[in-house]
Amino acid sequence: MNKLGRGHRDKVHQFVAITGASEDVALKALKASEWHLEGAFDVFYSQLQLRSKTDNRRLEELYNRYRDPYADMITADGITYLCNDLMVDPQDIVMLVLSWHMKAATMCEYSKQEFISGLQSLGIDSLEKFRDRIPYMRNELKDEHKFREIYNFSFAWAKEKGQKSLALDTAIGMWQLLFDERKWPLIEHWCQFLQVRHNKAISRDTWSQLLEFVRNVDPQLSNYDSEGAWPYLIDEFVEYLLENCIVQRG
Amino acid sequence: MSAMDRVVIELDQGWGFMEKGITKLKKILEGLDEPQFNPEDYMMLYTTIYNMCTQKPPHDYSQNLYEKYQESFNVYISSTVLPAIKEKHDVYMLNELVKRWKNHKLMQRWLSRFFHYLDRYFIARRSLPPLNEVALTCFRTLVYTEIKGEVRMAVITLIDQEREGEHIERSLLKDVLGIFVEMGMGNLDYYESDFEAPMLLDTASYYSRKASSWIVEDSCPEYMLKAEECLRREKERVSNYLHSSSEPKLLEKVQHELLTVVTNQLLEKENSGCQALLRDDKVDDLSRMFRLFSKIPRGLDPVSSMFKQHITAEGLALVKMAEDAASSKKVEKKDTAALQDQVFVRQVIELHDKFMAYVNDCFANHTLFHKALKEAFENFCNKGVAGSSSAELLATFCDNILKKGGNEKLSDEAIEETLEKVVKLLAYISDKDLFAEFYRKKLARRLLFGQSASEDHERSILSKLKQQCGGQFTSKMEGMVTDMTLAKDNQSSFEEYLTSNPHTSAGLDLTVNVLTTGFWPTYKSSDLRLPEEMVKCVEVFKEYYQTKTKHRKLTWIYSLGMCNVNGKFDAKTVEMIVTTYQAAVLLLFNSSDRWSYADIVQHSNLSDEDVFRILHSLSCAKYKILNKEPATKTISPTDVFEFNHKFTDKMRRIKIPLPPLDEKKKVIEDVDKDRRYAIDASIVRIMKSRKVLNHQQLISECVEQLSRNFKPDFKVIKKRIEDLITRDYLERDKENPNVFKYLA
Numbered sequence: 001m002n003k004l005g006r007g008h009r010d011k012v013h014q015f016v017a018i019t020g021a022s023e024d025v026a027l028k029a030l031k032a033s034e035w036h037l038e039g040a041f042d043v044f045y046s047q048l049q050l051r052s053k054t055d056n057r058r059l060e061e062l063y064n065r066y067r068d069p070y071a072d073m074i075t076a077d078g079i080t081y082l083c084n085d086l087m088v089d090p091q092d093i094v095m096l097v098l099s100w101h102m103k104a105a106t107m108c109e110y111s112k113q114e115f116i117s118g119l120q121s122l123g124i125d126s127l128e129k130f131r132d133r134i135p136y137m138r139n140e141l142k143d144e145h146k147f148r149e150i151y152n153f154s155f156a157w158a159k160e161k162g163q164k165s166l167a168l169d170t171a172i173g174m175w176q177l178l179f180d181e182r183k184w185p186l187i188e189h190w191c192q193f194l195q196v197r198h199n200k201a202i203s204r205d206t207w208s209q210l211l212e213f214v215r216n217v218d219p220q221l222s223n224y225d226s227e228g229a230w231p232y233l234i235d236e237f238v239e240y241l242l243e244n245c246i247v248q249r250g
Numbered sequence: 251m252s253a254m255d256r257v258v259i260e261l262d263q264g265w266g267f268m269e270k271g272i273t274k275l276k277k278i279l280e281g282l283d284e285p286q287f288n289p290e291d292y293m294m295l296y297t298t299i300y301n302m303c304t305q306k307p308p309h310d311y312s313q314n315l316y317e318k319y320q321e322s323f324n325v326y327i328s329s330t331v332l333p334a335i336k337e338k339h340d341v342y343m344l345n346e347l348v349k350r351w352k353n354h355k356l357m358q359r360w361l362s363r364f365f366h367y368l369d370r371y372f373i374a375r376r377s378l379p380p381l382n383e384v385a386l387t388c389f390r391t392l393v394y395t396e397i398k399g400e401v402r403m404a405v406i407t408l409i410d411q412e413r414e415g416e417h418i419e420r421s422l423l424k425d426v427l428g429i430f431v432e433m434g435m436g437n438l439d440y441y442e443s444d445f446e447a448p449m450l451l452d453t454a455s456y457y458s459r460k461a462s463s464w465i466v467e468d469s470c471p472e473y474m475l476k477a478e479e480c481l482r483r484e485k486e487r488v489s490n491y492l493h494s495s496s497e498p499k500l501l502e503k504v505q506h507e508l509l510t511v512v513t514n515q516l517l518e519k520e521n522s523g524c525q526a527l528l529r530d531d532k533v534d535d536l537s538r539m540f541r542l543f544s545k546i547p548r549g550l551d552p553v554s555s556m557f558k559q560h561i562t563a564e565g566l567a568l569v570k571m572a573e574d575a576a577s578s579k580k581v582e583k584k585d586t587a588a589l590q591d592q593v594f595v596r597q598v599i600e601l602h603d604k605f606m607a608y609v610n611d612c613f614a615n616h617t618l619f620h621k622a623l624k625e626a627f628e629n630f631c632n633k634g635v636a637g638s639s640s641a642e643l644l645a646t647f648c649d650n651i652l653k654k655g656g657n658e659k660l661s662d663e664a665i666e667e668t669l670e671k672v673v674k675l676l677a678y679i680s681d682k683d684l685f686a687e688f689y690r691k692k693l694a695r696r697l698l699f700g701q702s703a704s705e706d707h708e709r710s711i712l713s714k715l716k717q718q719c720g721g722q723f724t725s726k727m728e729g730m731v732t733d734m735t736l737a738k739d740n741q742s743s744f745e746e747y748l749t750s751n752p753h754t755s756a757g758l759d760l761t762v763n764v765l766t767t768g769f770w771p772t773y774k775s776s777d778l779r780l781p782e783e784m785v786k787c788v789e790v791f792k793e794y795y796q797t798k799t800k801h802r803k804l805t806w807i808y809s810l811g812m813c814n815v816n817g818k819f820d821a822k823t824v825e826m827i828v829t830t831y832q833a834a835v836l837l838l839f840n841s842s843d844r845w846s847y848a849d850i851v852q853h854s855n856l857s858d859e860d861v862f863r864i865l866h867s868l869s870c871a872k873y874k875i876l877n878k879e880p881a882t883k884t885i886s887p888t889d890v891f892e893f894n895h896k897f898t899d900k901m902r903r904i905k906i907p908l909p910p911l912d913e914k915k916k917v918i919e920d921v922d923k924d925r926r927y928a929i930d931a932s933i934v935r936i937m938k939s940r941k942v943l944n945h946q947q948l949i950s951e952c953v954e955q956l957s958r959n960f961k962p963d964f965k966v967i968k969k970r971i972e973d974l975i976t977r978d979y980l981e982r983d984k985e986n987p988n989v990f991k992y993l994a
Contacts, residue, residue: 164976165976203972203975203976204975204976205972205975205976205982206972208982209982209987212987227946228945228988229944229945229971229982229987229988229989229990231968231972232965232968232969232972235965235968
């Protein structure tokens with residue numbers, strides 16, 4: 001609170017006075033709406049709705065609509081059907097966010113448990129509510145913390161069951177998707193580098209450290225510490241950039 | 251006479267009497283014709299004072315007498331002493347001063363005796379300075395303070411004259427400086443501030459001038475000689491007339507001006523400086539340099555760093571020479587190239603001996619120079635020559651000394667000495683584990699092919715290596731040597747088994763070396779199809795071995811075997827000593843005189859690589875046991891081979907060597923693999939004990955731990971850390987990805 005400017009502090013106080021929420025909640029809501037009081041109210045009240053009870057029977061119905069006829073789970077076909085209903089492209093990143101809410105173990109399938117608990121946490125028990133939630137889920141990607149969680153989640157989700165590492169092609173696909181959302185100027189070079197020089201699967205450590213690299217090191221590499229604990233693949237990427245004069249070290 | 255009866259002496263009266271005595275004393279001091287005091291004179295004077303001090307008031311004149319005592323000095327000094335000194339100059343003044351001081355002391359001694367009674371009671375009661383101090387203060391205030399400046403200048407002038415080689419009166423200076431010292435009455439304050447400090451300044455500027463001109467005109471050795479001489483003379487000066495406490499300060503000043511200020515100019519002199527002296531082996535000059543520079547603070551640093559540079563340059567020159575020699579040789583002359591490598595190692599050993607001698611003789615075994623030597627050698631000893639690492643070269647060198655018929659033909663002591671030196675060189679090589687692996691491979695060959703010249707030497711070098719590098723370094727090699735001894739025992743019991751079991755006779759003598767797998771390098775077990783003739787005895791051995799132990803598995807490595815084969819040629823039978831592989835190929839010709847390359851490969855079940863080498867050794871080398879069609883110098887897969895009936899040799903028994911495959915690549919691969927395990931183990935060990943550690947520290951501790959065996963590559967360590975993260979031994983700290991945590 002101390003770091004806020006006068007104007008912002010005032011807004012927090014106003015928010016708290018009107019909604020009766022705590023300062024923390026007020027802060028979150030205001031930040032999410034870029035300090036527009038009314039936008040913040042929207043966010044707040046929609047979250048309130050999340051906590052409203054979802055009708056379990058209706059959830060079951062929803063599940064049955066998409067489940068696989070032969071197995072007690074939703075498979076790729078069911079997911080496609082769901083996307084149609086939601087009017088969302090199956091490749092849309094919002095599906096990733098959805099999977100994250102469900103804590104889905106692997107891509108292209110949802111267990112009953114995952115589907116139902118995910119929808120419950122989002123306060124969804126009808127297609128209409130589902131569609132309404134889509135913009136909210138999209139917005140979540142703009143939050144730095146949530147983005148990081150979703151990013152790290154997607155490693156385990158995207159890899160093959162039983163494998164420790166993520167296949168290169170899948171990784172590249174995921175990265176392109178994720179960094180289209182949160183822009184990173186070097187994403188194309190990264191993907192090229194991997195295909196030319198690495199050609200092997202990606203470890204979890206490399207995956208998670210890449211986001212740190214993106215977040216902390218500027219695209220001109222001016223604050224890159226070569227003695228640091230970056231994974232060797234990232235060190236090699238930096239060398240690659242310098243060798244090919246994509247970046248000039250100042 | 252009791253005090254009551256004594257006649258009172260009035261002050262004037264008593265003092266008048268004393269004055270007479272003082273006047274007499276002055277005359278004596280002036281050297282006038284005046285008789286000495288006799289005992290009665292003395293008694294009278296003393297008693298007069300005594301009486302005047304013990305009279306009852308108002309006639310106790312102690313205070314007055316004390317003042318008159320002082321006044322006597324003041325008067326005498328002002329009227330006579332000081333003028334006498336001041337009217338003279340230079341040496342003459344100094345002489346006068348010394349004379350007058352001696353007189354003063356005499357006067358003080360005599361007067362103190364006369365006035366002694368004052369010293370006994372009066373001064374203590376009134377806490378006044380004693381008589382001798384009073385007298386000295388008079389002199390100091392009236393004379394010393396007046397003339398000290400001129401005296402000092404005169405003295406310094408004389409000193410400088412002496413420095414220029416003139417003859418001066420040393421005893422005079424000693425006396426003069428004695429006065430400065432005595433002025434302090436126990437401390438050296440006056441000496442230090444009134445004489446010593448200015449003298450040191452003068453000395454500094456004197457030598458600064460000298461240094462400036464000498465440094466330009468003289469060569470380094472000449473300059474050093476002069477410097478040494480100057481220091482010696484200054485030291486002498488102190489013992490001749492300066493106060494001993496001046497010695498360290500004086501020498502320090504001289505050293506500073508002559509050495510510290512000009513260090514770089516002196517040492518870097520083009521044709522005579524440190525580097526040149528090292529180059530030209532000027533032992534005396536270098537010793538002098540060491541002596542001189544060890545006295546100034548950090549003076550040895552530039553010398554030792556030039557020493558290090560020189561050694562490094564010489565070492566690198568040897569490396570370059572060897573590289574040039576290797577690249578200029580043609581590929582076929584492999585032997586001479588190998589010889590050149592051995593020459594290189596010899597040269598490095600000699601270089602080491604030479605510079606170690608310098609450290610011991612010229613540089614008095616000083617640690618700084620040992621360090622310089624070590625760092626220089628570490629620098630160039632790790633450079634390979636012509637694709638072979640220094641570790642390999644060293645191992646090959648050892649091999650040559652230790653094997654029969656090696657290039658080196660040396661006496662036992664010479665061998666011991668050389669082995670000693672080689673082991674010392676090993677200390678400078680960072681890839682010690684690579685050396686160990688090469689050594690092990692070559693040791694295996696020596697042991698298994700009976701090429702080892704002396705078991706004593708083998709054991710001796712192993713114990714030296716153990717001492718230097720630790721037991722773990724040599725444990726496998728020792729195991730190998732022991733295995734050979736055990737193998738002999740095993741063989742004798744095998745032979746007993748044969749004699750007691752006649753059915754086992756196979757018509758061939760078989761010797762088997764059973765080796766412990768862990769100690770020996772890894773070998774591929776071959777798929778050789780054993781010739782008929784040999785199959786039976788191998789089976790017999792297997793049976794025998796079963797009787798000894800059921801829990802061990804035997805893996806046959808035919809590639810390491812040797813065979814004696816009798817070749818029944820037209821002229822005569824010749825016994826050929828060959829490897830088992832070669833024998834297998836030769837024996838094919840028992841069933842048919844002609845064999846094609848393809849058939850040989852198929853029938854023997856050996857690889858192309860092996861067959862190639864074998865056939866080459868039998869048809870294109872020194873002894874042509876087989877005739878090759880076409881008779882070219884190299885083997886090709888379309889060749890056909892025929893038994894050469896006409897072969898003969900003047901010897902009844904010949905050795906047909908099969909040159910070994912180049913093991914270099916495999917050795918390097920094996921060592922790299924071991925290193926990865928070693929790094930993993932080290933990281934886990936460190937993290938287990940520290941629990942949490944940041945990246946930089948982890949890496950530096952890891953390098954430290956492994957430095958005894960090799961220098962791990964920074965990138966490799968990083969990869970291993972990541973691998974350990976993937977295997978869930980470590981994780982990154984959530985807040986700070988530069989920090990690692992141990993996962994139990």
